[in-house]
Amino acid sequence: MNETLRTFLSRPAGIVGLTILGLVCVVALLAPVISPGSPWDMAGMPFARPGEGGMWLGSDTLGRDVAAGVIHGARVSLLIGVSSTLAALAIGVTMGAIAGFSGGIVDLIIVRVTEVFQTIPNFVLAILLVAILTPSLTTIILAIALVSWPPLARLTRAQVMSVSRREFVHAARCQGQSAVSVLVRHVLPNAISPIIVTGSLTVAAAILIEAALSFMGLGDPNHMSWGYMVGAGRTVIRQAWWMSVFPGLAILITVVAINLVGEALNDALNPRIARS
Amino acid sequence: MSLLSVRELSIALPKGADRALAVDGVNFEIEENRIVCLVGESGSGKSMIAHAILGLLPQGVKPVAGQIGFEGRDLLSLAPAEMKTLRGAGVAMIFQEPLTALNPLKKVGEQVAEAVRIHNPACPAATLTARVEELFIRVGLSDPARLRKSFPFQLSGGQRQRVMIAMALANSPKLLIADEPTTALDVTTQRQILDLIKELQATMGMGVLFITHDIGVVADIADRVVVLKGGQVVEQGDAANLLEAPRDSYTQMLLDAVPGRGSPRSGSLKAAPLLEVQALNKTFVTRQGLLEPPRRVIAADDVQLALREGETLAVVGESGSGKSTLARMVLRLVEPDNGDILWRGVKVRDMNRAALRQYRRKAQIVFQDPWSSLDPRLKIGESILRGPVAFGASRAEAARTARQWLERVGLGGQAFDRFPHEFSGGQRQRICIARALALDPELLIADEAVSALDVSVQSQVLELLAGLKADMGLSMLFITHDLRVAREIADRIIVMQKGRIVEQNTAADLFGNPTDPYTRNLLDAVPGRAFFDRRAGTPILRGAAT
Numbered sequence: 001m002n003e004t005l006r007t008f009l010s011r012p013a014g015i016v017g018l019t020i021l022g023l024v025c026v027v028a029l030l031a032p033v034i035s036p037g038s039p040w041d042m043a044g045m046p047f048a049r050p051g052e053g054g055m056w057l058g059s060d061t062l063g064r065d066v067a068a069g070v071i072h073g074a075r076v077s078l079l080i081g082v083s084s085t086l087a088a089l090a091i092g093v094t095m096g097a098i099a100g101f102s103g104g105i106v107d108l109i110i111v112r113v114t115e116v117f118q119t120i121p122n123f124v125l126a127i128l129l130v131a132i133l134t135p136s137l138t139t140i141i142l143a144i145a146l147v148s149w150p151p152l153a154r155l156t157r158a159q160v161m162s163v164s165r166r167e168f169v170h171a172a173r174c175q176g177q178s179a180v181s182v183l184v185r186h187v188l189p190n191a192i193s194p195i196i197v198t199g200s201l202t203v204a205a206a207i208l209i210e211a212a213l214s215f216m217g218l219g220d221p222n223h224m225s226w227g228y229m230v231g232a233g234r235t236v237i238r239q240a241w242w243m244s245v246f247p248g249l250a251i252l253i254t255v256v257a258i259n260l261v262g263e264a265l266n267d268a269l270n271p272r273i274a275r276s
Numbered sequence: 277m278s279l280l281s282v283r284e285l286s287i288a289l290p291k292g293a294d295r296a297l298a299v300d301g302v303n304f305e306i307e308e309n310r311i312v313c314l315v316g317e318s319g320s321g322k323s324m325i326a327h328a329i330l331g332l333l334p335q336g337v338k339p340v341a342g343q344i345g346f347e348g349r350d351l352l353s354l355a356p357a358e359m360k361t362l363r364g365a366g367v368a369m370i371f372q373e374p375l376t377a378l379n380p381l382k383k384v385g386e387q388v389a390e391a392v393r394i395h396n397p398a399c400p401a402a403t404l405t406a407r408v409e410e411l412f413i414r415v416g417l418s419d420p421a422r423l424r425k426s427f428p429f430q431l432s433g434g435q436r437q438r439v440m441i442a443m444a445l446a447n448s449p450k451l452l453i454a455d456e457p458t459t460a461l462d463v464t465t466q467r468q469i470l471d472l473i474k475e476l477q478a479t480m481g482m483g484v485l486f487i488t489h490d491i492g493v494v495a496d497i498a499d500r501v502v503v504l505k506g507g508q509v510v511e512q513g514d515a516a517n518l519l520e521a522p523r524d525s526y527t528q529m530l531l532d533a534v535p536g537r538g539s540p541r542s543g544s545l546k547a548a549p550l551l552e553v554q555a556l557n558k559t560f561v562t563r564q565g566l567l568e569p570p571r572r573v574i575a576a577d578d579v580q581l582a583l584r585e586g587e588t589l590a591v592v593g594e595s596g597s598g599k600s601t602l603a604r605m606v607l608r609l610v611e612p613d614n615g616d617i618l619w620r621g622v623k624v625r626d627m628n629r630a631a632l633r634q635y636r637r638k639a640q641i642v643f644q645d646p647w648s649s650l651d652p653r654l655k656i657g658e659s660i661l662r663g664p665v666a667f668g669a670s671r672a673e674a675a676r677t678a679r680q681w682l683e684r685v686g687l688g689g690q691a692f693d694r695f696p697h698e699f700s701g702g703q704r705q706r707i708c709i710a711r712a713l714a715l716d717p718e719l720l721i722a723d724e725a726v727s728a729l730d731v732s733v734q735s736q737v738l739e740l741l742a743g744l745k746a747d748m749g750l751s752m753l754f755i756t757h758d759l760r761v762a763r764e765i766a767d768r769i770i771v772m773q774k775g776r777i778v779e780q781n782t783a784a785d786l787f788g789n790p791t792d793p794y795t796r797n798l799l800d801a802v803p804g805r806a807f808f809d810r811r812a813g814t815p816i817l818r819g820a821a822t
Binding site for chain 2: 167171174176181
């Protein structure tokens with residue numbers, strides 16, 4: 001583990017990504033302290049330029065502080081990104097591990113189900129699910145998880161299949177360990193590295209899907225989010241660019257940071273790269 | 277003047293390696309038209325020397341002193357561009373594993389043609405094809421017009437190594453470096469490749485640097501021998517003198533470690549059969565494409581055998597003979613198509629899950645590859661104690677058992693808290709044996725358990741197995757491709773070819789009087805046989821030829 005950490009920290013991408021991501025997390029955690037009050041409240045004149053009236057990122061069409069929105073939006077974006085990825089991992093890893101380890105008819109059925117999900121365009125399915133279930137944090141997380149698990153399941157299945165063929169797995173079976181114990185204690189720990197990496201990139205994808213949903217007006221109406229701000233500012237982008245550009249930049253920076261972390265993780269967890 | 281002269285060569289390893297210098301002050305020369313064998317165990321630095329000659333050392337490993345003289349130039353101070361023109365033209369190399377050394381996506385003929393074209397870009401296509409076919413014929417590949425258009429995976433291991441040799445010969449090099457070129461091959465194929473290298477060397481007048489850990493191979497082909505240990509030359513000289521009268525104890529040890537020189541065990545046991553295999557069949561069918569017929573590989577064809585209590589039965593065969601599949605079918609890791617496996621008269625194939633678990637406890641297996649048969653993320657102790665724990669022992673009790681077994685296999689209890697990567701191949705194999713024996717089995721299946729090890733380590737592990745067997749009254753099913761190893765340990769030997777048992781006899785009778793021509797072939801192909809026969813004074817590995 002020490003070795004892994006050292007490789008991770010030796011990649012500039014990893015350090016930069018982790019620093020930015022850390023900042024975003026701090027901002028999200030301390031949002032009520034940095035910017036007290038609701039981001040939905042009017043804070044000054046509508047259409048105030050950045051810096052005007054004490055609002056350093058300006059105000060939107062209804063006079064709400066863009067800076068406060070960006071700060072509070074970080075909470076929603078991160079929450080949705082992380083929890084929907086965890087949910088997707090739970091579904092994907094379970095399905096993939098069962099398929100890869102048991103093989104035969106079970107494998108066939110799970111692979112077919114995965115393929116059905118993969119043939120439907122992600123985003124269309126997400127819109128459909130949120131629209132049917134009425135938008136709220138929970139339904140958005142659920143919808144994103146349901147469209148994000150198939151790639152994780154396929155990856156897990158391939159990993160589990162290749163690790164299962166190694167001799168220490170046969171040896172564990174011959175030792176009399178039960179199938180579940182072999183899978184959970186021997187196969188999965190040796191298969192998990194690329195799944196963690198893909199999982200970290202799924203967080204970025206989830207943030208983007210959430211932003212897109214909110215942009216289309218399918219976000220949780222009780223929570224300020226970056227996607228909603230971009231969507232709301234879109235009609236006046238030529239008169240007031242700051243309304244959509246700043247939340248857009250926030251999305252960009254966060255997603256890039258997560259991708260950098262994911263890439264460094266990939267290097268760190270890949271023993272062949274880590275050793276050199 | 278010698279063709280290649282290595283003077284005071286020292287190669288430094290990166291910090292944190294097990295020693296500072298991989299190669300330490302090595303001197304030797306290769307004359308034109310001679311075969312020099314570099315022999316040593318893994319980690320002796322022999323491959324490093326070969327790679328240094330071609331400037332192919334891995335990152336972080338650097339030559340720090342000495343010269344490598346070739347045609348009046350020092351190869352260590354050559355510019356990268358000059359080195360490029362030298363590689364493949366003046367000096368060529370063949371590698372251990374021909375499957376990974378060839379590009380899997382390119383036809384082998386094109387790969388050989390490429391080797392020609394790199395050093396002769398103006399060569400017209402027709403001449404190129406003719407040259408490739410000529411090279412193929414020269415390395416003994418019949419039907420070059422067809423083989424030229426094959427992909428590496430369509431060829432056998434021996435054919436792939438021949439292609440590699442053709443590629444190396446493409447520009448008539450003066451020096452050929454062969455890095456363990458036969459280690460991954462079957463005995464009979466190894467014999468053919470050794471003969472081929474020797475013949476090509478003689479007809480083309482090349483110098484050859486042949487790297488190997490097997491002193492039997494050395495005895496067969498070397499003109500001169502350099503013995504390496506821990507990066508230093510312990511002894512060098514003419515092959516005949518050095519092998520007949522080694523001065524250094526290490527060389528002596530290498531010679532003594534070659535298995536199969538004691539007298540084979542004789543006499544058959546009259547105990548009750550522990551394991552019986554009856555009319556076992558297994559065919560693997562792989563679909564190749566929509567239109568092509570599926571490929572069928574027969575792994576077991578009416579296999580019939582019995583293993584008595586306390587007996588060691590060796591199953592010998594080349595790759596593809598179905599010997600490993602047999603071991604896996606016995607444990608039901610692979611399901612046979614039909615036939616029966618009887619454990620003390622009970623049908624293994626009819627066992628339910630609980631019974632199968634109890635059976636597998638009594639019949640343990642040690643696998644071939646010491647690198648993949650231990651979970652890399654678990655401490656050694658944890659790997660071992662999970663077995664007893666799965667059968668109801670408490671953790672403390674199981675840990676005690678694990679420590680005892682680690683002591684017994686010669687590693688000591690401190691191995692308990694370490695990870696697999698901290699151990700060498702031989703040590704790992706000991707750990708695997710401890711893991712199997714911690715369950716107190718009655719039958720130990722060793723699936724090529726010593727094949728991946730150096731000869732000297734091999735003999736230590738074989739000794740350990742023989743000792744354990746005597747102490748515990750174990751029965752053993754010993755799968756191997758090496759007749760010498762079988763001779764060392766087995767009471768009875770079964771020879772398999774393409775899923776069929778071709779001969780089955782007591783060890784003494786099989787070596788003394790082999791009846792099947794295939795068995796005789798295998799016996800004849802044993803490397804260094806003539807030398808060791810002569811050395812022992814009496815023909816010990818007797819075959820039909822004597």
